[in-house]
Amino acid sequence: HQTPEDEEDAWQDDEYFGNYGTLRLHLEMLSDKPRTETYRRVILGNSAALRGKVVMDLGCGTGVISLFCARLAQPAAVYAVEASSMAKHTEELVRQNGCEEVVTVFQDRAENLTLPGKVDVLVSEWMGNCLLFEYMVESVLLARDRWLKEGGVMWPSSACLTVVPCQAFSDYRQKMEFWEKPYGLDFTYLQSLAQKEFLSQPKFSHLLLPEDCLSAPADVITLDMVTIQVSDLERLNGGFSFNVDKSGVFHGFTVWFSAHFQSLEEDGPTQELNTGPFSEITHWKQTLFMLDTPVTVEEGDIIVGSICLQRNPVWRRHLSITFSWNINSTEDKKVQTKCFPMWR
């Protein structure tokens, strides 16, 4: 599977949308309360301003966000768009919840979509691991350019990638130190293999403990959902400079994202979904990128560097993430770099 057979295959859409045709992922997302309740709270908090508005819910899945709109506000219409075969069930759920006057389901992909007209609000839950993985965001931007009215609102209106240098003793112990003397045997020979197999790709579903942060986290990349262009997604860069605020072992970087929902009303409060270690756990959890070799750091050390998210030019839902860093930058210390494919 190194080369896609044609352009469609490069998006792996059969696999991608196939996964959303069964309940497993929908149950996982719906069971994620911080996620789902953020959308509910955003709609409830904007219910007055939503009156008479036209809303598009892109990638609506079971239609939960569309149903929130119809039940908690009085929009003129909600266009619930879902490309996977879940759409036929969504239609039935809309009826069962008495929302068929307001919510219309469109089983279509963003690129092929034809709607009755433009929309005032485009709401979507498109965020993946490390924010961008699977690049559903591209579909959201296509839909925006085609169907959002001039001055319309995007929900989320911005999204932000956050990084922190961290400890990960238990991961390092279980995957690398384990080989040192299991059951009295010497398996150190396998450590180079283990490094290649376990540390070369990020660990999804990591749960970072706040006490394993070696510094305050830094927002490294921000996407303005109104202005960002599809072409900007090819390569995103961000810099960081972390002040180590306690001595410890620098095992790697942990990454997560936050999404921000502007108010429809001027000066209304912005709402936030934060998937980091200081917020309630979401189904995204966090993503851990481990260094090949841990480094002891002291309070007061400075870790300066950058992160680069490079979209795979062939496999369009994949990317690689490269970290470059340098501790207490001096001329004689050279910059370290490590590139993590995710997944290709």
Next chain:
Amino acid sequence: HQTPEDEEDAWQDDEYFGNYGTLRLHLEMLSDKPRTETYRRVILGNSAALRGKVVMDLGCGTGVISLFCARLAQPAAVYAVEASSMAKHTEELVRQNGCEEVVTVFQDRAENLTLPGKVDVLVSEWMGNCLLFEYMVESVLLARDRWLKEGGVMWPSSACLTVVPCQAFSDYRQKMEFWEKPYGLDFTYLQSLAQKEFLSQPKFSHLLLPEDCLSAPADVITLDMVTIQVSDLERLNGGFSFNVDKSGVFHGFTVWFSAHFQSLEEDGPTQELNTGPFSEITHWKQTLFMLDTPVTVEEGDIIVGSICLQRNPVWRRHLSITFSWNINSTEDKKVQTKCFPMWR
């Protein structure tokens, strides 16, 4: 993937042995202390009797059992057999641990194996989920028939499948009841889909709490590793009669296995690896089979029935497990049955 393309494909050996060519599964198995330490304890407890014996370790993986033999006893020779590409690393591990005089690695499949001679002991960790899944046991029996001396010892010498009727409130809540009123919406329409998707196959990696057992467990099938034949594996049946010892909700059956290691010395103690809910957690955990509809049961109720493990005639590493049961057997109550593919 409904029909294998040829007979080899029916064993899915590229996938099966491919998985054992990387470290992930080996790390999982080695990190399983109850498992690995049982083998260590068996060898240590038989170290005197192992002196001068020839041992075969089939599917040796990283060679941990072979190394235990060489380091904790004084066998004449250990033949460490591994079909996957891990074998080349195993050879190096044997050298690193100074056991190359005793342990010889053979990268070969059981069917094609040529050894210098017959063996006194055939040790293997062949057990899968529900004991039989993946049917590595067939390779063990082939190796036994070809290479075990008359009167030789099998480790494990017997293995047993155990069943208990149980509660599984949290699984039922998360997968079925969830749809009743999530976020104030009515998603009951999805329950039939959820039943089909989540309850039709067993749940591997279940952790049964002792207090969720509705009765004492029953051993339903026992394999005598010296006498059982490959053809016996096609269909294995066992009966049960459970006395419900506390009122509760009968959500399904939980299944696990134990493996028994006879002593090489007459009257020596048999050692046991038990993967059930009353023993330390292993990487196999337990396997949960959920009924379509939970049934309230009372103390004193009797659940009578049977379990049948039917090997898939096409996909040779797969099976289906059928439960038949009847509560407080009376003429007017008909027998319930449910068949679970695992996985095909």
